[in-house]
Amino acid sequence: MAEPHDDQLRKHVTIFEKIMIKDVANPATLWGALVYALLLLLIAGFGAYFLRFSVVRLLKRDEAGRIDRSVAMFLTQLGQIGIYVIALIFYAHLVPALRAVGTALLAGAGIASIVVGLAAQNTLGNMVAGISLLLYRPFHVGDRLQISAPTGLETGDVESLTLGYTVLRSFDNRRIVVPNSIMASQTTVNLTTEDPRVMAVVPISIGYTSDLDQSRAILMALAQTHPKIQSVVGCPVTQLGDSSVTLSLRVWCANAEDAKCVQFDLYEQAKKRFDQEGIEIPYPYTNIVLKKEKLSSANGETS
Numbered sequence: 055m056a057e058p059h060d061d062q063l064r065k066h067v068t069i070f071e072k073i074m075i076k077d078v079a080n081p082a083t084l085w086g087a088l089v090y091a092l093l094l095l096l097i098a099g100f101g102a103y104f105l106r107f108s109v110v111r112l113l114k115r116d117e118a119g120r121i122d123r124s125v126a127m128f129l130t131q132l133g134q135i136g137i138y139v140i141a142l143i144f145y146a147h148l149v150p151a152l153r154a155v156g157t158a159l160l161a162g163a164g165i166a167s168i169v170v171g172l173a174a175q176n177t178l179g180n181m182v183a184g185i186s187l188l189l190y191r192p193f194h195v196g197d198r199l200q201i202s203a204p205t206g207l208e209t210g211d212v213e214s215l216t217l218g219y220t221v222l223r224s225f226d227n228r229r230i231v232v233p234n235s236i237m238a239s240q241t242t243v244n245l246t247t248e249d250p251r252v253m254a255v256v257p258i259s260i261g262y263t264s265d266l267d268q269s270r271a272i273l274m275a276l277a278q279t280h281p282k283i284q285s286v287v288g289c290p291v292t293q294l295g296d297s298s299v300t301l302s303l304r305v306w307c308a309n310a311e312d313a314k315c316v317q318f319d320l321y322e323q324a325k326k327r328f329d330q331e332g333i334e335i336p337y338p339y340t341n342i343v344l345k346k347e348k349l350s351s352a353n354g355e356t357s
Contacts, residue, residue, distance in 0.1 A: 090149065091145060094141045094144065097141065098140075098141035101137045102133075102137050102138065105133050105134060106130055109126055109127070109130045112126075123195060128188050180217070180218045180219065180234045180235050181234075183233075183234035183235045183238035184215070184216065184234040185217070186238055187234055187238055188215070192242065194212065195212050196211060197245075198244070198246050198310070199211075199212060199242050199243065200242070201222070201230075201237075201240065201242050201243075202240055202241075203230060208224060208230055209224065209310050210222030210223050211223050217234070218233070218234060219231050219233055220232045220233075225309070225314065245310075250308070251284065251309075252306075252307050252310045252312070252313040253304060253305070253306055254304070254307050254314075254316045255302055255303070256303040256304075256320045257292065257293075258300070258302075258303065258320075258321070258324050259300045259301075259335060260298060260299055260301065260333055260334060260335060261297070261298060261299075261334035262297070262299060263334065264333045264334050265333070266291070266299065268333065269301060269328070269333050270301060272324070272328070273301060273303045273324060276323050276324060277320065280305075280320070282308070282312040282315055282316050282319075283305045283306070283307060283316055284305075285306045286303075286304075286305050287306065288304055289302065289303045290304075296338070297336045297337075297338060298335075298336045303320065
């Protein structure tokens with residue numbers, strides 16, 4: 055038979071358990087707020103992980119590449135952020151002590167957004183441009199682009215496309231980082247087509263007194279024997295300059311790297327062959343003509 059003090063102890067334990075359960079279940083208490091915060095954090099973390107896991111698994115199954123990887127990962131990141139924001143809003147709605155704080159935060163959000171907007175105009179512009187590039191998709195990761203840069207025309211493959219910047223990898227292994235605001239506003243040439251070949255144009259000038267047909271035949275012969283040239287298009291006259299005639303040799307190459315190598319090689323080979331054949335590669339020069347005029351002196355003599 056249980057003793058009276060054992061019954062009282064069990065009664066006190068039961069009351070304590072009820073109080074603890076009541077406090078834990080009530081978000082207005084400290085223990086309740088902590089428990090709800092931990093619970094919502096776990097739910098949001100699991101939801102974000104499940105979303106990313108599902109998208110990655112879907113992309114792995116998409117062997118044909120019908121889904122744009124950049125857009126998919128960007129939307130996944132936005133979805134993960136949205137899950138945590140929704141969880142935070144729901145938590146602030148549950149805990150009575152945070153409702154006043156939420157009202158104060160909303161009141162100051164307008165002023166804060168103006169300050170942040172003025173301080174980060176370029177960053178926000180890049181982000182908006184990045185969103186437009188991801189939505190309209192004028193190019194994709196892996197495409198070969200030709201853009202205008204401070205160093206001149208640059209050609210490279212799109213390595214990554216983020217909200218702020220587009221990164222290109224050039225054929226000589228340089229990384230070209232372009233702000234998205236510039237990528238969205240400038241004219242970009244997308245060189246990615248079903249035909250991966252690249253045309254190399256090699257302009258070479260000769261003098262007006264040089265044999266035009268002989269010069270063209272030399273350039274065509276050099277192009278036909280070059281190992282990195284797939285086919286020769288032609289070698290027309292493209293310009294009549296002040297002191298020279300320009301022949302533009304046009305050839306097809308396998309890629310941009312081969313096209314650059316072909317251009318450099320043909321410049322050197324053409325110079326050597328033209329020197330051997332006596333064909334002039336002119337440079338700008340000026341003829342100065344001096345005229346001697348008769349000057350009348352005071353006594354009528356001339357000099």
